[in-house]
Amino acid sequence: MGFFVKTAPVKESAAVPLEEPRFQRLRTELHHKLVEMIDVSKLGHWKQDRLRREVRLVSQQLIDETGEKLLEADRDRLLQELQSEIFGLGPLDKLMGDPTISDILVNGCNQVWVERFGRLEPTTLSFADDAHLMQIIQRIAAKVGRRADEMSPMVDARLSDGSRVNAIIPPLSLEGPVLSIRRFGVRLEAENLLSNGTMPEEALQLLNAAVEARISTLISGGTGSGKTTFLNVLSRYIPRDERLVTIEDAAELRLQQPHVVRLETRPANMEGAGEVRQRELVKNALRMRPDRIIVGEVRGEEALDMLQAMNTGHEGSLATIHANDTRDALTRLEMMVMMAGYEIPIPVVRHYIGSAISLVVQLARLKGGKRRVVRISEIVGLKKNRYCVRHIFAYRQTGVAKGRAIGRFEATGYVPRFLQRLRASGIDLPESLFAARTLSLDNAEEQA
Ligand SMILES: Nc1ncnc2c1ncn2[C@@H]1O[C@H](COP(=O)(O)OP(=O)(O)OP(=O)(O)O)[C@@H](O)[C@H]1O
């Protein structure tokens, strides 16, 4: 066969259904044998599909050699899982195929958690041992030219489907190797955010108009509150004839427009050289004749250049920021501007921010896992060196029922000033949209 080193004759015996622990042991045993038999020198030369075929053949042979007469179902599963061990993410492959899972969290070899519909739940999956888990981590790291080891015990990577991965290993992690995967299998669209109660129809109507009319918007929220998802959804409303440049640490945005240039930062290499930061990318983007710049998540000194862009002809730029409320988002932005290292006086920084950002969408992950737009606010500039923040729509939590937050959306009655700018772009939103009232949601369950 060439690729594999040795083979052996087949034995016969009676059929038995396999108990789970026995199945696991058999898989581990066959996996080890399979790895031993692989002639690594051939790995680089063969095409993926040929490799897969060969591994499948030899797996079949190894299964026969065990002398176990397996049920068809057990045998298929064994073959499938051996392929996963060699080419995929081992036990995690099963989860990767489930579109309802949004996060996969592995805390050492014996604990695998998943998040579904905003809630964490344990699974019965496990790895044979920490070495097995490490093997999977190394495979993921290798894809981005990295290795997790003593020298670099933290690794960020991305899977081919766009999922984002972080691994942190001992001695930094005390639980054994820890792997966190944020899936991008589930793609949420505006309609989903309406039907699952993330925001009411009126909010989307306003945001749609604002994005189209180039109102610079900041999407703020805590970890996992749905910022990136929301930015993706809003980006739909950017007219298709604009040139967009996106800047990200790990490319997660999936813009639908035909004219998009995606830029991604680069971490330093093993020798600590070659790092390219978001700030340099924002600066470079400005020389690329963009109509809008989209910063996946603004987190540092690049804030200055981004605001500069927003203030000088690139209105309509979008970004997300990690913050727990609207004012916190603005304060954080100030801190980030300071990080650029120029001694700009605070009033000037504030003026800068106040005139660059017109709209802030605040997201939150409420008790029970629900993601909601909790505020949509206009920044109308500064008064006595303080931001004038006017809430347009707001979510008021009224309590908690069955472990989940309950509440309602309201229009505050405030009519945004940028309505005039919308009109100038030919978008006429009725003022009645903003009349003070409780807003209803599509989904009856959400209103309860
Ligand atoms: N409105 C929503 N309704 C339900 N699930 C959502 C919503 N928004 C996001 N999610 C899910 O929540 C998870 C986190 O989403 P997302 O990556 O957009 O959050 P984030 O705030 O950008 O996170 P991070 O802080 O890690 O950057 C994803 O699995 C996503 O599918």
Ligand SMILES: [Mg+2]
């Ligand atoms: Mg994000």
